[in-house]
Amino acid sequence: MPDWVDHAIWWHAYPLGFTGAPVHGPDADPGVRHRLGRLAEWLDYVVELGCNGLLLGPVFAAQTHGYDTIDHFALDPRLGGDEDWDALVAAARDRGVRLVLDGVFNHVGRDHPRARAALAAGPGTEAGRWVRWTGDGDGAVPEVFEGHGQLVVLDHSQPEVAEHVAQVMSHWLERGADGWRLDAAYAVRPEFWRSVLPVVRARHPQAWVLGEMIHGDYAAYVAESGIDSVTQYELWKAVWSSLADRNFYELAWALDRHRAFLDVFLPQTFVGNHDVTRIADQVGDARHVTHALAVLFFVAGTPSVYAGDEQGFRGVKEDRAGGDDAIRPEFPPSPGDLAPDGWPVYREHQRLIGFRRRHPWLVRAPGSTVQVANEQLVLESASPDGTERLRLVLNLGDEPFAPQEGVGERLLRSGGLDLAEGPEGVVPPHAWAVFRAQASR
Structure with a gap:
């Protein structure tokens, strides 16, 4: 994996929604609309937050929401054209911000030229080999992704498909991208990436490749596919669920799993993204939202921070047409x-990201669970050379909490409170704190 990834903290944005582009159909005023530049207006905000990477949702020409691609080589006209992409790259480079693109390579929209040709020609034809088919003979129909009729699944056993994907990935890396998020990687056979990535990496050895894995064997997929990382959905679920249910045993179990993954790959961690209910809604109790951030950092x-979470945005994902609009x-x-009431949450993000920057070794420190109860959790991490040991203490209870093992200097505390406030080594109700751990005796 490229070394620069160890220092990357991402701000994740969904460009179509972010820029106000219509996502359920074309613009009323057709033609190229130069919306992508609105993201460049937020880059200073991103850097001030403490992030140095922009993790983008789909930007390629698509029929509706961006995941029904019709041209992998063209920017979506609702966002702009080549000059808009070049301007965003230049603005990001000026600020030291990396760019990762969302690659939808499991499926394409029905209006993609390859899909149209395949559907017209049928199975068993040269054009038809581009997509997967279900059924035999005249009853054969194209396979679609998770029941979505507009998303036609590509046939990843075909060399032409692998060649096309490698060309797309290399094209945008040459045009300024630093890596790829592979959408729905869990639905693609890992050996497909074994055929694609060597071609890409021969030309772009510093590219980072992240796979979307909602379920499945994360470590095995990384090992078999050759990708660098996967989205750590197991940890995401355990973080918000433990806080919502006041059950830290679930998080402690998930962290044991998380530590085992570190032997194989460096996971991509998050408490929010473009596909899930906002963390402020998931947690429920507003007093516990920043506990999730403390764990994340x-x-x-x-x-990664999903755009808007750093302002305390709310939004519930619903299982219906348009159910993603709120998020x-x-x-x-x-x-x-922005509304003024979100800035305290922004400043809390800043403080935690700043803490992470001051302790960069945390990125790979497996750590350990020191103490766990339903409403309290104590985690510890140590620097590789053993010169520094830190403890995160989380308290969801109604009473102050003092860990069984004493802690040393308090470095950070929720709510931006004065570090000197309160008894030494005690975490107030519904609060969290980071301490420098006392030396072992």
């Missing part, structure tokens, strides 16, 4: 137009 992994809202033209 204390445990090992490559962390993929349009943003104002500039950060100065």
Whole structure:
């Protein structure tokens, strides 16, 4: 994996929604609309937050929401054209911000030229080999992704498909991208990436490749596919669920799993993204939202912040047409137009990201669970040379909490409270704190 990834902290944005592009159909005013530049207006905000990477949702020409691609080589006209992409790359480079693109390579929209040709020609034909088919003879129909009729699944056993994907990945890496998020990687056979990635990496050895894995054997998929990392959905679920249910035993179990993954790969960690209910809604109790952030920036992994979570945005994902709209809202033209009540959450993110930057070794530190109860959790991480040991203490209870093992200097505390407030080594109700652990005797 490229070394730069150890220092990457991502701000994850869904460009179509972020820029106010229509996602359920074309613009009323057809033609190229130059919306992508609105993201560039937020780059200083991203850097001030402490992030140095922009993890983008789909930007390629598509029929609706971006995951029904019709041209992998063209920017979606709802976002702009080549000049808009080049301008975003230049603005990001000026600020030291990396760019990762969302590659939808498991399936394409029905209006993709290859899909149209395949559907017209049928199975058993040269054109038809591009997609997977279900059934035999005249009854054969194209396979679609998870019941979505507009998403036609590609046949990843075909060399032409692998060649096409390698060309797309290399094309955008040459045009300024630093890596790829592979959408629905869990649905693609890992050996497909074994045929694609060597071609890409021969030309772009510093590219980072992240796979979307919601379920499955994460470590085995990384080992068999050759990708660098996967989305750590297991940890995401355990974080919000433990906070919502006040059951830290679930999180402690998930962290044991997380530590085992570190022997194989560095997971991509998050508490929110474009596909899930906002963390502020998942947790429920507003007093516990920043507990999730404390875990995110204390445990090992490559962390990302979903745009808006740093302002305390709310939004519930619903299983219906348009059910993602609430979690993929349009943003104002500039950060100065944000509502004032979100800035305390932003500053909490800043403090935690700053803490992570001051302790960069946390990115790969496996750590350990020191103490666990339903409403309290104590985690510890140590630097590789053993010169520094830190403890994160989380308290969801109604009473102050003092860990069984004493802690040393308090480095960080929830709510931006004065570090000197309260008894030494005690975490107030519904709060968290980071301490420098006392030396072992």
